[in-house]
Amino acid sequence: MIGHWGAERTGGYGLQSDMISREVRCSQLQSFACVRVLLGGKHLIPGYVILADRGRLPLLERRIQAQSGWERTYANSNTVIWRTLAHRSLP
Numbered sequence: 001m002i003g004h005w006g007a008e009r010t011g012g013y014g015l016q017s018d019m020i021s022r023e024v025r026c027s028q029l030q031s032f033a034c035v036r037v038l039l040g041g042k043h044l045i046p047g048y049v050i051l052a053d054r055g056r057l058p059l060l061e062r063r064i065q066a067q068s069g070w071e072r073t074y075a076n077s078n079t080v081i082w083r084t085l086a087h088r089s090l091p
Contacts, residue, residue, distance in 0.1 A: 015042075030059035032067060048073075049082040 015055055018039065026034035049064060051057050055078065064070055064082050074081040 027057060030057055030063070031065040032060060042047065045084075045086075047084055047086075051080045051082075052078065054078060054080045 018041070022038050023035070026038060033050070035045075049070070051061055051064075054061055061080060065072070069085050070082045071085060072080060073083045
């Protein structure tokens with residue numbers, strides 16, 4: 001999860017702010033490749049990707065769906081959750 005929650009206590013506020021601004025740019029581009037570069041540059045491997053406003057991000061959703069190694073685990077009218085197949089043992 002990219003967010004400020006607790007970052008002021010852990011000293012990671014600057015890093016989280018940078019990642020949030022970069023994630024916003026990836027969302028604007030609707031680019032999953034951008035998301036992967038963002039996380040890979042920080043050596044982070046997500047188990048899940050959550051699109052909380054899927055109506056605004058249809059191209060990004062299709063791009064994730066086209067990637068091998070990801071499966072949709074939940075969807076409703078507003079939210080879709082993708083899980084990497086590398087983390088199938090995750091709940």
